[in-house]
Amino acid sequence: KAGVTQTPRYLIKTRGQQVTLSCSPISGHRSVSWYQQTPGQGLQFLFEYFSETQRNKGNFPGRFSGRQFSNSRSEMNVSTLELGDSALYLCASHLGTPTYEQYFGPGTRLTVT
Amino acid sequence: SQQGEEDPQALSIQEGENATMNCSYKTSINNLQWYRQNSGRGLVHLILIRSNEREKHSGRLRVTLDTSKKSSSLLITASRAADTASYFCALRGGDDKIIFGKGTRLHILP
Numbered sequence: 001k002a003g004v005t006q007t008p009r010y011l012i013k014t015r016g017q018q019v020t021l022s023c024s025p026i027s028g029h030r031s032v033s034w035y036q037q038t039p040g041q042g043l044q045f046l047f048e049y050f051s052e053t054q055r056n057k058g059n060f061p062g063r064f065s066g067r068q069f070s071n072s073r074s075e076m077n078v079s080t081l082e083l084g085d086s087a088l089y090l091c092a093s094h095l096g097t098p099t100y101e102q103y104f105g106p107g108t109r110l111t112v113t
Numbered sequence: 114s115q116q117g118e119e120d121p122q123a124l125s126i127q128e129g130e131n132a133t134m135n136c137s138y139k140t141s142i143n144n145l146q147w148y149r150q151n152s153g154r155g156l157v158h159l160i161l162i163r164s165n166e167r168e169k170h171s172g173r174l175r176v177t178l179d180t181s182k183k184s185s186s187l188l189i190t191a192s193r194a195a196d197t198a199s200y201f202c203a204l205r206g207g208d209d210k211i212i213f214g215k216g217t218r219l220h221i222l223p
Binding site for chain 2 (some may be wrong): 101
């Protein structure tokens with residue numbers, strides 16, 4: 001079974017631009033979560049989608065948004081990029097049950113200059 | 114706010130020794146999970162323990178949970194070089210959000 005894939009793997013953007021990251025979950029997994037990882041703040045929960053609906057959301061500004069498609073693939077978008085948005089963005093998928101094992105993708109390394 | 118705090122922040126031990134790391138938290142949880150992250154394999158789920166469980170084993174891993182003390186520990190026995198990584202606890206609370214701790218950096222010395 002193929003793992004979670006994320007594209008692109010690396011991205012360099014300029015302040016003020018916007019970016020869209022993509023995540024393809026493991027086949028059969030209906031839930032996708034997104035996390036931001038930085039050296040200072042560690043791993044922070046962004047949002048979780050289940051069957052195309054946002055089920056949960058972390059404490060991030062509205063510039064961070066996401067969506068999930070009918071095939072469970074998910075995208076997250078960050079608008080008006082700031083230097084502090086430079087981070088590793090991780091996507092995780094799971095079956096969607098309350099007690100679950102998350103499978104993480106390799107991440108997208110975003111650098112904002 | 115709810116956040117797992119791992120202790121110690123960093124740990125260096127000789128290969129073959131046991132490694133123990135702890136996670137403390139503040140509010141009630143539904144379950145607690147441990148993850149490992151290294152540069153080669155990314156973030157990998159190790160073990161999940163539910164709030165009504167006290168101990169779980171998986172291979173060389175042993176996890177305990179003490180809900181009265183709001184703490185969990187991860188024991189890695191007979192450590193190997195490949196165990197060098199960062200280890201994170203992740204708490205799933207009543208709001209269903211998963212909150213990760215800052216992690217313990219484990220270094221296995223040859």
